[in-house]
Amino acid sequence: MERRRKHLFALASPLLVTTMLAIGACAATPAEPPATANPAPGSCDASKAQFAIGHDAGLAIQDQARERSGAGVVRTVRPGQIITMEFRADRLTLELDASGKVTRVRCG
Structure with a gap:
């Protein structure tokens, strides 16, 4: 009886591991967070930097867009x-x- 129990455990362990890996693989990948109307301090709000589209990306434009x-x-x-x-x-x-x-301004 003990031998049979060990044999069942030996078969069940890989199945359990495989099942857990499959469940983990199905977890959704987080998407890019949506833009908020009032971003937290230190975060980015790309809507305020859209003026940069069409301009050369020199240091002055980069600094203005960042600020x-x-x-x-x-x-x-x-x-x-x-x-x-x-x-x-x-x-x-x-x-x-x-x-x-x-050509495009975004956060991230």
Whole structure:
């Protein structure tokens, strides 16, 4: 009887682990947080930096956009550039075209 119990446990353990991994894999990936009407201090509000679209992304535009949005940092992203995908509520991202003009402004 003891031998049978060990055999059942040996079969059940991998099944339990596999089931737990499958359940974990089904968990939803968090989406980008929605923009809020009143962002928390130190966070970014991209709506206040939309003026930058169409401008060259020089240091003056980057500084103005960062200040108006309330972001702590600003980054520029060129077409095809590899970037990190973690969301930072205090970061303003200026997406550029090939000529260096701002095409999109977003937080994260």
